[in-house]
Amino acid sequence: xxxxxxxxxxxxxxxxxxxxxxxxxxxxxxxxxxxxxxxxxxxxxxxxxxxxxxxxxxxxxxxxxxxxxxxxxxxxxxxxxxxxxxxxxxxxxxxxxxxxxxxxxxxxxxxxxxxxxxxxxxxxxxxxxxxxxxxxxxxxxxxxxxxxxxxxxxxxxxxxxxxxxxxxxxxxxxxxxxxxxxxxxxxxxxxxxxxxxxxxxxxxxxxxxx
Amino acid sequence: xxxxxxxxxxxxxxxxxxxxxxxxxxxxxxxxxxxxxxxxxxxxxxxxxxxxxxxxxxxxxxxxxxxxxxxxxxxxxxxxxxxxxxxxxxxxxxxxxxxxxxxxxxxxxxxxxxxxxxxxxxxxxxxxxxxxxxxxxxxxxxxxxxxxxxxxxxxxxxxxxxxxxxxxxxxxxxxxxxxxxxxxxxxxxxxxxxxxxxxxxxxxxxxxxx
Numbered sequence: 410x411x412x413x414x415x416x417x418x419x420x421x422x423x424x425x426x427x428x429x430x431x432x433x434x435x436x437x438x439x440x441x442x443x444x445x446x447x448x449x450x451x452x453x454x455x456x457x458x459x460x461x462x463x464x465x466x467x468x469x470x471x472x473x474x475x476x477x478x479x480x481x482x483x484x485x486x487x488x489x490x491x492x493x494x495x496x497x498x499x500x501x502x503x504x505x506x507x508x509x510x511x512x513x514x515x516x517x518x519x520x521x522x523x524x525x526x527x528x529x530x531x532x533x534x535x536x537x538x539x540x541x542x543x544x545x546x547x548x549x550x551x552x553x554x555x556x557x558x559x560x561x562x563x564x565x566x567x568x569x570x571x572x573x574x575x576x577x578x579x580x581x582x583x584x585x586x587x588x589x590x591x592x593x594x595x596x597x598x599x600x601x602x603x604x605x606x607x608x609x610x611x612x613x614x615x616x617x618x619x
Numbered sequence: 620x621x622x623x624x625x626x627x628x629x630x631x632x633x634x635x636x637x638x639x640x641x642x643x644x645x646x647x648x649x650x651x652x653x654x655x656x657x658x659x660x661x662x663x664x665x666x667x668x669x670x671x672x673x674x675x676x677x678x679x680x681x682x683x684x685x686x687x688x689x690x691x692x693x694x695x696x697x698x699x700x701x702x703x704x705x706x707x708x709x710x711x712x713x714x715x716x717x718x719x720x721x722x723x724x725x726x727x728x729x730x731x732x733x734x735x736x737x738x739x740x741x742x743x744x745x746x747x748x749x750x751x752x753x754x755x756x757x758x759x760x761x762x763x764x765x766x767x768x769x770x771x772x773x774x775x776x777x778x779x780x781x782x783x784x785x786x787x788x789x790x791x792x793x794x795x796x797x798x799x800x801x802x803x804x805x806x807x808x809x810x811x812x813x814x815x816x817x818x819x820x821x822x823x824x825x826x827x828x829x
Contacts, residue, residue, distance in 0.1 A: 412689045420814035430647070430660040434813065437640070437664075440679050445777050447675055447817040450640040452662045454647075459812075465657055469650050479622045479824060567655050599809045599822035602669075603644065604630035607657040612809035612822075614689060 412614045415514075415584045416459040417524055419451075419610065424529045426557050429454035455608040456557070461600040462580040466607040467570045473605035481551055481579045482611075485618065486512035486596035488589055494518045496561070497536045499543040507547045512596055514553035514615075516586035523556055524585050535561035541569040545576030553581035553598075553613070584613060593618045622824045625724075625794045626669040627734055629661075629820065634739045636767050639664035665818040666767070671810040672790040676817040677780045683815035691761055691789045692821075695828065696722035696806035698799055704728045706771070707746045709753040717757045722806055724763035724825075726796040733766055734795050745771035751779040755786030763791035763808075763823070794823060803828045 417423070421434045433452040438444035455474075456462070461482070464471025489505050491497050497515055507513060517534035533556040536544070541559070544552055552559065552573060559580050560569030573580055581598055595616045600609035627633070631644045643662040648654035665684075666672070671692070674681025699715050701707050707725055717723060727744035743766040746754070751769070754762055762769065762783060769790050770779030783790055791808055805826045810819035 412693065414689060414812070416812050418685055418812050418814050419816075428648075429658065434665075434816075436817075438638075440677075446677050446780070448639065449665050449813075449817055450663060451665060451813065453660060455644075455659050455661060467650075467656050475628055479624060483622065570656070597807055597809070599807070599824065601811070601820050601822060602624070602626050602628050603659075603661065604628050606629075606644075607646075607659055610811050610820075612811060614809065 412616050413589060415586055415589060415615055416612045417583055417585050419453070419458045422527050423458065424527055425454060425457045427529050429456055432457055453610065455603060455606055455610065458610055459583040459613055460608050460610045461598065462570065462574070462582060462608045463606060464574045465605065467567060467574050471574065474600050474609040475602045475604055475606060477579060477600070482581070482596065482598035484512065484596065486514055486594050488514045488516050488586060488591050488594060490591040491515050491517045491534060494534060497534065497540045499539050502540055502543055507549060509548035511549045512551040513549055514584060514586065515555065516589060516591060517555055519556040520586040531562040535559065535564065536569055538565060538568050538572065541572035545572045545578060549578055551579045551581065553584050555584045555586045557583055581611065581613060589615060622826050623799060625796055625799060625825055626822045627793055627795050629663070629668045632737050633668065634737055635664060635667045637739050639666055642667055663820065665813060665816055665820065668820055669793040669823055670818050670820045671808065672780065672784065672792060672818045673816060674784045675815065677777060677784050681784065684810050684819040685812045685814055685816060687789060687810070692791070692806065692808035694722065694806065696724055696804050698724045698726050698796060698801050698804060700801040701725050701727045701744060704744060707744065707750045709749050712750055712753055717759060719758035721759045722761040723759055724794060724796065725765065726799060726801060727765055729766040730796040741772040745769065745774065746779055748775060748778050748782065751782035755782050755788060759788055761789045761791065763794050765794045765796045767793055791821065791823060799825060
């Protein structure tokens with residue numbers, strides 16, 4: 410069927426936003442200890458690994474992730490490769506003729522390297538505030554980025570999120586697009602249906618459009 | 620697009636297997652407390668709500684959920700309505716002409732009622748040991764059930780799981796099929812990619828086949 414997994418693996422010790430909870434997976438029942446089965450529990454931030462952001466992440470009384478229409482994250486999507494190794498900026502976006510309703514995934518220098526490390530990287534390619542406004546004005550449906558935040562670590566992360574979330578753009582963060590060629594795909598991204606969740610871990614897959 | 624969500628909502632206090640961890644969702648950062656955003660963490664069993672089981676749940680050195688081929692849980696699936704209000708048994712299954720490779724979701728009396736309660740129900744319709752052997756021998760790819768275990772609470776739950784997992788059948792538990800008519804659908808079930816996970820929370824959706 411040709412589905413490509415663009416999710417990162419969830420595991421104890423994986424990179425996470427420094428102020429977020431670390432991932433802790435603990436085997437509570439263990440065949441090797443004589444239990445009838447293996448069974449684990451997980452503790453994690455809702456914003457670790459491949460995940461989605463909901464409006465309520467930054468907007469008081471905004472929608473929770475459980476209110477996202479499934480169609481926002483299922484359907485035609487475009488992978489755009491970004492040359493800029495610091496920021497996704499309007500000038501580079503203008504080359505791509507982005508249209509209303511599109512689902513856009515940005516493949517940046519992050520995908521090739523940052524996921525190899527369990528240490529959080531403060532230096533990653535993110536969406537500039539001007540580019541967030543550009544995407545909001547363009548009226549896209551969804552944006553996906555290939556590290557842990559759509560906004561940069563030392564920039565005004567709130568303004569980038571707000572520009573997108575207030576415009577009704579759904580956000581996927583933490584994709585791994587290494588090995589994915591730019592172009593048109595069918596996207597399926599399914600976040601856990603967490604009640605009033607400010608975000609949720611998700612699994613995301615792509616299939617080339619024929 | 621016509622996608623039907625057959626996942627249950629994940630929330631604090633929801634029904635869970637009595638020996639499993641309860642779901643705890645905690646807002647760590649809160650706009651109402653002056654934080655720059657809302658951000659929550661979650662503690663849960665990997666086997667709560669809508670989730671999948673991996674072979675390693677019952678088989679030492681079995682595959683983890685991160686090793687599941689995506690195709691196992693994506694593609695044509697059949698919703699079979701079960702009349703029996705206690706057990707899914709071979710006699711009833713024989714009416715349905717189940718074939719090798721099928722993905723089968725059982726809609727039972729569970730779907731209409733059990734999910735309305737936050738209390739775990741020990742009385743739910745489950746797969747009998749003979750039916751698990753029947754499904755394994757039939758060579759199905761995947762089975763989905765509409766409460767928290769494919770095996771019953773007071774039956775030999777290990778034998779039911781083992782018959783299926785040893786035959787390479789992937790298992791979805793915790794579906795809500797209320798309102799879904801029996802028939803043929805396209806299924807997409809995406810579990811979180813948890814490293815060596817004995818299971819993982821999942822989101823599952825259906826779309827009627829045209």
